[in-house]
Amino acid sequence: MKVLVTDPIDDAGLDALRDAGHEVETGYELEGEDLLEAVSDAHGLIVRSGTEVTEEVFEAADELVIVGRAGIGVDNIDIDAATDHGVIVANAPEGNVRAAAEHTVAMAFATARSIPQAHIRLKDGEWAKSDYLGAELNGKTLGVVGLGRVGQEVAKKLDSLGMDIVAYDPYISEERAQRIGAELVDLEESLKQADFLTVHTPLTPETEGLISEDELDMLGDGYLINCARGGVVDEDALAAKVEDGTLAGAALDVFAEEPLSADSPLLEHDEIIVTPHLGASTEAAQENVATSTAEQVNAALVGEPVANALNAPSIDESAFPRVEPYIDIAETAGKVAAQLLEGRIENVEVTYEGDIADEDVEFVTASALKGVFEPLEWQVNAVNAPQIAEDRGVDVTESKTRQAEDFQSLISVTVSNDDDAVTVDGTLFAGDDPRIVRVDGYRVDAIPHGKMVVTRNTDEPGVIGLIGSVMGKHGVNIAGMFNAREAHGGEALTVYNVDSEVPDEAKAELNDDERIIGVNYITLNGQS
């Protein structure tokens, strides 16, 4: 398969992709139409922060299975569009944390001691010793905005250098903050207390412009460090606060627009020191993130779970072998149920009984939903099926019970609306032999395969013969069948495996017979 890599990643990642047999195409300058063209036959796409992966990219990429982000921030990837197109987005959330934290610490020292400014003057032959009187970090207060992986690492490092730590992060627990020696406060308090404020949030609609003029006023004559994302800090307000001498200094690794334009006001002030988004640029970090991303792309391309998928149901790698055999039968049960229901699907319930109830089944439920929607939608997979359910206003419930009546593990998919409900149960015989064992309450033993017909009829002599002869007349060969009935003389249900599609005339002819209650032709190969 083809993996397109549009930002430079370490060779270790490229080698891992090639070793898995993929064709790797690198295109580090690709944009616009060239990017759309290059991605049109790609199965995997790997980016860093330099590529905007927009809806247009997903529209152009019919074969795309996964976008791997060799790093943390995914603000350059339209994840909603990825989900709509059934494409997994996965990042590498661990590999560059230390590098980003070390860079932040370096930037704190660099701004506090004016290292870049003094360096340039000395290179220019000027011994400007008396112009620089720096600030010590020891004994000062560090305000951390966003106490996630990087924020915590920075807090730990600067705590050990004698700083007091206050942090603002509405999504982490007091206990977590305390464990790393940080006091959780609100944003205002963190700004007021901080001598150095460091930003470590993702860029989201909520964090965009989080640090603007008012917040910088609260920081007063402190230092601001941003090695997270450009848009979190208002650059014009920052430049103005440095210009008017309010802020002592700032150190920025990231910018709202990258590469930073040469006429940015941020470049006009010596007190604002800048690096070109170097936080993750260490050999170790790049090797880590490239390897982790390549592994995830390789996994996705063979249908295995993706460890850090951001928009797909996740499965713990160690649990996957136990869950994997149920993925297909869940999808099949969903497909059969959806095709048997009369009218619109309003609810889907997926029930797990027995051993399978002990497992993390998020992916299996998503596969059942894939089965439910596949007869109705073109591009549905386990990534976008939950979203499709939400978009269509379909209520999805999942339930588990450790008790199983007749099977070691049983998966039931029920689709329903106000007027009707159909339940299809599936299991695995001998560990891996998929079977449909109940349809709408009837015990059957059907091998889910290709094309099937489900008939409901009164239980009386000659009906099966009638069905067989009508099928035969229309050239439909019956490959297998399983018949079940409520009670002698009551209603019966028969599942047939057939070798070809059942023409409408055959269905009509059967439906004309008063002994036939219903005939459903079901295909397990995508759309009906």
Ligand SMILES: NC(=O)C1=CN([C@@H]2O[C@H](COP(=O)(O)OP(=O)(O)OC[C@H]3O[C@@H](n4cnc5c(N)ncnc54)[C@H](O)[C@@H]3O)[C@@H](O)[C@H]2O)C=CC1
């Ligand atoms: N300069 C560089 O090269 C690098 C930049 N980064 C960036 O650093 C940032 C942090 O990365 P991680 O720590 O790994 O992410 P993370 O997801 O582990 O942590 C982010 C933290 O921000 C918090 N947060 C979210 N919204 C918030 C809000 N409105 N106010 C306050 N806190 C909020 C979250 O609760 C979370 O604890 C990301 O933007 C990432 O892209 C990461 C690595 C390298």
Ligand SMILES: O=C(O)C(=O)COP(=O)(O)O
């Ligand atoms: O991992 C992140 O979030 C980073 O910002 C690193 O970006 P990069 O991979 O160096 O473009």
